[in-house]
Amino acid sequence: MPPERVVVLHLVDWPGAHDDQEGDPPSFAPVFAKLTDLVPSLEELRPGLVAMRARGPARYYGGEREVAAALLGFARTENLGSARVGIADGRFAAEQAASADPEPSDGVLIVEPGGAAAFLSELPIACATDEKLGQLLPGLGIYTLGAFAALPESAVRARFGPGGVLAHRHARGEDGERGEPIRAQQAARDFAVGLDFEPPISGTEQLAFACSSLVERFIGALTEERLVCTSLRVTLTDDIGLRHERDWAHPRFFSPQDALARLRWQSESLVAGWAGAASDERAGAGIQAVRIAPVRTDRIASHEPGLWTSGPDERVHHHLSRAQGLLGPGGVGTVSLDGGRLLHERQQFTHWGSAPRRQRAPGPWPGALAAPQPTLVFSPPLRARLTDGEGEVVAIDEEDLLAAAPHALRVEGLPSPGTVRGWSKPWPIREHWWEGRPERFRMQVELDTGESWLLLARLREGEVTGAQTTWFAEGKYD
Known part of the structure; x- marks a missing residue:
């Protein structure tokens, strides 16, 4: 057809x-x-x-x-x-x-x-x-x-x-396999709201108080259309006409209190920047205009609580939001795993009340560590020394194997862990070799004390002896 x-x-x-x-x-x-x-x-x-x-x-x-x-x-x-x-x-x-x-x-x-x-x-x-x-x-x-x-x-x-x-x-002049019909859209309502100040406002609390009715009107207009805002954009224009814009995301949807908190945090960072600038670099300091606009909206019916819900308890959200208001946006958060090969690269801290953003693709990541993961991850990895029975640093040969049997492991800043009782075969992590990035190898060792460690070896091009191989402790298993 x-x-x-x-x-x-x-x-x-x-x-x-x-x-x-x-x-x-x-x-x-x-x-x-x-x-x-x-x-x-x-x-x-x-x-x-x-x-x-x-x-x-x-x-x-x-x-x-x-x-x-x-x-x-x-x-x-x-x-x-x-x-x-x-x-x-x-x-x-x-x-x-x-x-x-x-x-x-x-x-x-x-x-x-x-x-x-x-x-x-x-x-x-x-x-x-x-x-x-x-x-x-x-x-x-x-x-x-x-x-x-x-x-x-x-x-x-x-x-x-x-x-x-x-x-x-x-x-070929054809539509996609599933067709591409014209999907009629209703004329979109412009939900953006703004407020001008004369004279400009320089205090964070004064700005929050002046904008409280503005955010109420912003959220109320969305509610009238049976919509919720899951991402919004706050634009602050200072007294010399510079615009300071930032997008804020929410894991659920913004309430008036949530939107006002984002406005307060953004103005706090702006005021702090003014305080650190030289006095002759600016002709005053204040905010003369505020604009709030939705970036992403969703139907309110999609966010109604179900019989069983996986979202945070309202009491938990309330208390953590209060703590965040006292400590600032970076004071409270959650930790999740992102894509990557090294463990410390995968750690991602997300501010409470914000949607997590992936910095790396989910994968697959060849060379990444399979489960189980170490319970303690060192960021950055700690310098270590893996030696053989003669006290020499264990090297990795041209066949990606250990040049000698490991005997002892010492980790910088920690008590001597003990004697190596068992170890895995090292596996390579080769990435961005065209940029000259050094080869890295991972291996797991078990000590006579019962502890298990995840080690990382760095081997630059031309290194052939153990004394030139650098070892790091990436994580520790309980």
Whole structure:
């Protein structure tokens, strides 16, 4: 079944559409709301780019070109700058038509039914692929969508996976395997709130008191729409016009007290920075404007407590939040494991009331330590000395094996653990070798005292003797 006809309106001059734009672009919500008066069923692809089904508007306005004329007339009436309309089979082809080069004289490019594949065939491959695939395919001699579309889909699936299949179907002028229908959106309400101060406020508590009603209004507006805010952006503008912006995330959703606490913490760090700056670097110190805007929202029904819940008890959350208010945002938190190979790299501290952020990919991580993990992890690893029966440092040979049997282990700053009773085979950790990073090896040892240690050896290129091998204690098992 061929894709349905789609109309795409592209506001070329919409602020924020180019990387060289400075400052925040205006909200697209008011423009989208006015567009729904022309065509009720719209989908915002990104600010300045909207898509709609062609069938209904074409019947209402008398044809596809008449729909394009109505959209371009709207752009002129609203002073939205240069605008273009593309109409084709499927969302992808219509979006490319709305951005085609060279630009049609009347700003409208209509690809006739069944002609999407021919229209797309001469476009560069990067139009349909992600950055990684867009760099790989030209190396294989595939520069255009037409060349990519000529490949068998089975071969594309086997080599490039689902992402490659989607790009391949787009290159053929088809929708994805599950279809890509236009999902009509309601005109979004702008929930951002702001407050200006004259004269500027320099005290954290005064600012929190002045903004208490602001955060109540912010959360209340979301609640009226049956929404909760899971991530918000606080922007503080100081007395010389500098903007200090930060995004805050919440593991559940923000209450007015939570939002006000984030505002207070952000202002505290800002005031502390002013106090540490030289007096001649600033013409005063104060906050003249506050703006709070949602970054991510969710339906309130998705956050209603269930019969069995895995979230923190309300009393626990209340008391820890109070302690955090006294100690600051970094005073209370939780610890979790992130991706990585070394144990101290995997430790992640998350402030209480904030959503954990992954700094590393979840894996797989070749060379990572399998369970069980040491109960005590040293950050950074402690310097150690693993010696053989002659008192020489145990080396690792060219075959990644121990050059001598371990006999004793000494760890810097700790009492002598004792004599080695058993040990594992060392396993290598080789990463970023192209940057000259030294090879590292891990091994586990058991002592006659019953203690077990996780050791880390660092072996630089050219090291062949034990005296040149550096050992560290990474962790200890109970």
